[in-house]
Amino acid sequence: MSFLSKIHLVLSIAALLSFTNGGPKPATIKSTLPATNPFSKVSKLPYGVPDFSQIKDSDYQPALEEGIREQLEEIKHIAESTTPPTFVNTLVALEKSGQLLTRVNNAFNLVSGANTNPVLQQLQEDIAPKLTALNDALFLNGKLYKRVEKLYNNKAKLALDKESARLLDYYYQQFMKAGAKLSDDDKTILKKLNEEEASLGAKFSNQLLAAAKEGGLIISDSTELAGLSQTQKDNYALGAKAKNLVGKWLIPLKNTTQQPPLSSLSVRATRQKLFEASWSRAEKGDSNDTRATTLRIATIRAQKAKLLGYNSYAAWNLQDQMAQTPEAVEQFFAKLVPSAIGKAKEEAADIQALINKQKGGFDVQPWDWDYYAEQVRKEKYNLDESEITPYFQLDKVLEKGIFYAANQLYGLTFKERHDIPVYQADVRVFEVYDKDGKPFALFYCDYYKRDNKNGGAWMSNLMGQSTLLNGKPVIYNICNFTKPAKGEPALISFDDVTTMFHEFGHGLHGLFANQKYPTLSGTNVARDYVEFPSQFNEHWALNSKVLKHYAVHYKTGATIPQSLVDKIKKANSLNKGYSQTEILAAASLDLRWHNLSATNEVKDADVFESNALKSLGFTFAPVPSRYRSSYFLHIWGNGYAAGYYAYEWTKMLEEDAFSWFMEHGGLTRENGQRFRDMILSKGNTEDYNTMFKNFRGHKPDLKPMERDLGLPVK
Numbered sequence: 001m002s003f004l005s006k007i008h009l010v011l012s013i014a015a016l017l018s019f020t021n022g023g024p025k026p027a028t029i030k031s032t033l034p035a036t037n038p039f040s041k042v043s044k045l046p047y048g049v050p051d052f053s054q055i056k057d058s059d060y061q062p063a064l065e066e067g068i069r070e071q072l073e074e075i076k077h078i079a080e081s082t083t084p085p086t087f088v089n090t091l092v093a094l095e096k097s098g099q100l101l102t103r104v105n106n107a108f109n110l111v112s113g114a115n116t117n118p119v120l121q122q123l124q125e126d127i128a129p130k131l132t133a134l135n136d137a138l139f140l141n142g143k144l145y146k147r148v149e150k151l152y153n154n155k156a157k158l159a160l161d162k163e164s165a166r167l168l169d170y171y172y173q174q175f176m177k178a179g180a181k182l183s184d185d186d187k188t189i190l191k192k193l194n195e196e197e198a199s200l201g202a203k204f205s206n207q208l209l210a211a212a213k214e215g216g217l218i219i220s221d222s223t224e225l226a227g228l229s230q231t232q233k234d235n236y237a238l239g240a241k242a243k244n245l246v247g248k249w250l251i252p253l254k255n256t257t258q259q260p261p262l263s264s265l266s267v268r269a270t271r272q273k274l275f276e277a278s279w280s281r282a283e284k285g286d287s288n289d290t291r292a293t294t295l296r297i298a299t300i301r302a303q304k305a306k307l308l309g310y311n312s313y314a315a316w317n318l319q320d321q322m323a324q325t326p327e328a329v330e331q332f333f334a335k336l337v338p339s340a341i342g343k344a345k346e347e348a349a350d351i352q353a354l355i356n357k358q359k360g361g362f363d364v365q366p367w368d369w370d371y372y373a374e375q376v377r378k379e380k381y382n383l384d385e386s387e388i389t390p391y392f393q394l395d396k397v398l399e400k401g402i403f404y405a406a407n408q409l410y411g412l413t414f415k416e417r418h419d420i421p422v423y424q425a426d427v428r429v430f431e432v433y434d435k436d437g438k439p440f441a442l443f444y445c446d447y448y449k450r451d452n453k454n455g456g457a458w459m460s461n462l463m464g465q466s467t468l469l470n471g472k473p474v475i476y477n478i479c480n481f482t483k484p485a486k487g488e489p490a491l492i493s494f495d496d497v498t499t500m501f502h503e504f505g506h507g508l509h510g511l512f513a514n515q516k517y518p519t520l521s522g523t524n525v526a527r528d529y530v531e532f533p534s535q536f537n538e539h540w541a542l543n544s545k546v547l548k549h550y551a552v553h554y555k556t557g558a559t560i561p562q563s564l565v566d567k568i569k570k571a572n573s574l575n576k577g578y579s580q581t582e583i584l585a586a587a588s589l590d591l592r593w594h595n596l597s598a599t600n601e602v603k604d605a606d607v608f609e610s611n612a613l614k615s616l617g618f619t620f621a622p623v624p625s626r627y628r629s630s631y632f633l634h635i636w637g638n639g640y641a642a643g644y645y646a647y648e649w650t651k652m653l654e655e656d657a658f659s660w661f662m663e664h665g666g667l668t669r670e671n672g673q674r675f676r677d678m679i680l681s682k683g684n685t686e687d688y689n690t691m692f693k694n695f696r697g698h699k700p701d702l703k704p705m706e707r708d709l710g711l712p713v714k
């Protein structure tokens with residue numbers, strides 16, 4: 001399921017420091033960054049975006065370090081003020097701080113994730129602990145905490161507007177969560193743990209990127225590629241040639257357990273080799289083996305939780321989420337896991353019956369699933385993936401599908417700009433016009449896979465929105481689709497189509513941000529809320545009006561026939577037991593890692609993983625976890641620790657919200673405007689449960705999700 005293959009927001013330390021969004025510095029802070037550094041001044045390009053044509057790799061480090069120095073000075077200036085604390089001189093001052101750090105860090109996060117190199121990777125590892133130390137300098141600053149605490153205790157007398165009151169609550173909670181009340185000795189210990197964890201998170205990301213790059217399957221005999229299209233073979237040949245593997249083919253690895261070619265490869269031995277290459281990519285005992293890194297990260301997190309007064313990292317980390325406790329997540333899973341596994345077993349029976357019918361002589365294994373599921377799809381629903389792919393040309397999906405749906409729902413229009421320098425030639429930039437025809441944002445998209453790009457797909461901000469700082473949103477979407485050979489069309493699967501709609505759903509959440517304070521703006525929301533808009537936006541990919549607008553055969557120009565649309569919709573129910581089981585396994589594994597206490601000692605990551613999954617009921621061998629611990633980028637490097645359950649939690653929210661749309665006429669401007677006003681434009685200005693209830697009219701209901709998944713409705 002494409003909505004699960006995303007890491008739509010790359011949350012670095014910069015996201016934790018989301019208040020660093022620009023604005024005037026205190027006059028006492030003088031920058032020491034040379035004027036020759038492109039980050040020394042606000043860019044004169046539209047929306048203040050960085051001029052990537054002028055930025056060299058060597059510019060990032062001095063700018064980041066100077067940005068950190070300035071931020072530390074600004075925090076000190078606020079904390080040590082002898083003036084009694086007010087909302088303006090304390091919280092608004094924090095919101096205005098850090099203009100240089102934000103400029104450089106937003107750009108650095110983008111290129112280090114989407115277009116990295118050894119210089120940027122090393123800087124990632126070097127700068128991560130320094131950014132963490134900066135975060136600690138804020139939230140573990142006793143003097144600053146006292147100022148915030150005094151404001152919090154006198155909130156009733158401050159006569160704050162709703163958003164300002166929310167900001168005060170947010171800061172107070174973050175200070176408490178960070179350990180502001182710890183003793184000085186314990187703060188010292190915590191700071192060291194935080195810095196080590198940050199370094200290891202960056203190291204894990206770089207190890208995994210290298211492991212995936214080196215772990216692709218090399219094929220020497222073309223007969224082993226039977227079942228693949230000529231276009232796929234040509235692309236894999238180009239990938240091999242780029243690595244001087246003449247006369248060979250290189251199948252790259254996607255950052256999930258299962259790999260896309262497994263649905264087409266007819267040679268079982270090749271399927272098994274590809275699966276095993278994926279399964280063991282980061283467990284080869286070399287410098288890219290991540291297991292020691294993950295063990296240490298898990299240990300550090302358990303130690304931090306104990307220091308902060310919690311039984312586990314999960315208990316500490318979930319306190320400001322919708323779910324609030326690990327127990328609530330476990331209860332949520334308990335309602336889904338048995339039904340999902342049961343449905344997966346039903347699907348496996350259909351697959352096994354087909355294998356037996358073909359006299360395969362073997363029991364279905366993970367590397368067989370996608371190949372035979374595709375055949376079941378053809379047999380049951382008369383749908384062949386090769387039938388539908390010609391209707392999904394990437395550029396048309398974007399401009400005639402995603403942009404069209406955004407126009408129909410929200411009145412947006414888009415115009416491509418070619419005058420804004422980008423960091424890589426494949427990147428496209430669009431200016432976004434609101435319903436009144438006025439431009440208000442930029443959207444960058446970078447869709448093709450590269451060896452120097454992190455796996456998966458994600459969204460983030462290059463520039464943040466804030467009325468306080470006059471900031472307008474600049475959003476980007478990153479994906480990893482195979483780039484076609486020169487002169488060939490970029491055809492993608494329907495799963496990829498859904499991925500694009502998903503990431504743009506995050507984009508809408510950022511584009512429609514309408515907050516005064518950058519900390520509360522747009523997608524700066526809880527993990528188990530942030531996936532709600534993105535998963536919701538997936539629904540429009542199959543909306544009949546939208547689909548027929550973008551799904552046009554790349555050769556004939558014919559609109560996708562209704563008969564094929566009907567097949568897609570019917571076939572969409574296939575494999576839902578499998579997809580739910582693999583994602584629930586991964587989410588449960590994440591929670592088990594982060595429910596460890598400081599007294600639990602894990603010596604072998606593989607043994608822990610195996611025992612954890614068995615104890616949770618995931619013993620059905622044909623359905624592996626979507627991620628193994630050794631390549632679970634979400635939880636070790638991208639901020640989803642104890643939070644991967646969010647994809648399932650937010651699916652409950654979005655299915656329930658979409659049911660409201662269906663009850664009120666579906667794809668209409670009126671409905672879109674209501675969703676924009678009550679959900680997409682709210683940021684973190686209200687309690688999430690209240691926000692959802694105001695839109696839907698009741699608390700989140702699991703039934704629409706169960707119906708969509710074909711599970712028994714309880």
